[in-house]
Amino acid sequence: MPRDRRGNRAAVAAVEPEIIDCHVHNDVYLMGGHIKGGNRKDLPAMADRLGISKMCVSSFMALHYDFVEGNNNTLRLMRELPDRVLGYCVLNPRFGDLALNELERCIVKGGMIGAKMYPVPPKWVADEPSAYPLMERLSKLRVPILIHADPVAPIFRLADRFPDATYLLAHMGGGGSDGLEGMYGCIHESKRHDNIYLDSTTSNVESNIIEEAVRVVGAERVLFGTDYPCIEPYAQLAKVKAAAVAEDERALILGGNIKRLIGRKRV
Numbered sequence: 001m002p003r004d005r006r007g008n009r010a011a012v013a014a015v016e017p018e019i020i021d022c023h024v025h026n027d028v029y030l031m032g033g034h035i036k037g038g039n040r041k042d043l044p045a046m047a048d049r050l051g052i053s054k055m056c057v058s059s060f061m062a063l064h065y066d067f068v069e070g071n072n073n074t075l076r077l078m079r080e081l082p083d084r085v086l087g088y089c090v091l092n093p094r095f096g097d098l099a100l101n102e103l104e105r106c107i108v109k110g111g112m113i114g115a116k117m118y119p120v121p122p123k124w125v126a127d128e129p130s131a132y133p134l135m136e137r138l139s140k141l142r143v144p145i146l147i148h149a150d151p152v153a154p155i156f157r158l159a160d161r162f163p164d165a166t167y168l169l170a171h172m173g174g175g176g177s178d179g180l181e182g183m184y185g186c187i188h189e190s191k192r193h194d195n196i197y198l199d200s201t202t203s204n205v206e207s208n209i210i211e212e213a214v215r216v217v218g219a220e221r222v223l224f225g226t227d228y229p230c231i232e233p234y235a236q237l238a239k240v241k242a243a244a245v246a247e248d249e250r251a252l253i254l255g256g257n258i259k260r261l262i263g264r265k266r267v
C-alpha cells in the first residue's frame, strides 16, 4: 500500500491505469514571453504532481524558431530523463531535404516516437505538396503525427491523401480559426477518418467534451494530453478523470491508446 510523506496510507484504487501525457513541450522558457517551464527539472515535477509516468514531448523552439536546434533540445532531454521523456520530432516540410534528414536523424536513429507538425499559414498548409515526401516516410514508419489544426480542412484532406499515416489531432481540432470548425465539428468529421485520433488538450475546458468524443469516435481514438506548460495541466487531467465514461475506456484515454500507437513503429 503506497504511503504519503507523512506515512499515511494513500487512498488509491488497487490498480490505477498508467497515465501518459501525449502532448507536452520542452524549452518554452527559452522562447521568452510570459509562459515559463519545460526544462528538465520542471517537467518531471509536473508529471509527479499529476501522477503521469511518461511525457511525449516536442520542442517549442522547434515549432517557432529553428527545428534542428529545438529537436536537439528534445534529444538531450530524452537522454537526461530516459524513463520519463518520449520525443516528437518537429518537422517543417518547406525545408525539403533538411526536414527529411531531420526525420531520419531523430525518429529512425534518435529513437523519437513520432512527429509534431504545426501547419499554420504562412508557415505552411497541411496538405501542400511539399509535405508529401515527409508524409510518405512517416506512413511507412507507422509513427503518430501530433498535428495542430489551423486551418482544419487541409488536415482532413491530408488524412484522405495519406490514409496509412496516423494523425493525432491537437486540441481535438479546436484552437483553429476556421470553422469545420471548432472542436465539435472536428470530432464529428474525424469519425469518417479512422486514421485520426483526438488529443484531449483544450484551452477552454468545455463540459462533456470527453464524453462527446468517446461517443462519436470511440474511446480507442481519444488520448489524454496536457499541452504543458502552455496550458495548466491539472484541469486537463481532471477533465478526463471526471468524465462519465467506463473505467476501461478511461484507461485507454489516459495511456493505453498512446502506448498502442507508439508500439506500431517500424524502422
Ligand SMILES: [Zn+2]
Binding pocket: 023, 025, 227, 230
Ligand atoms: Zn502544444
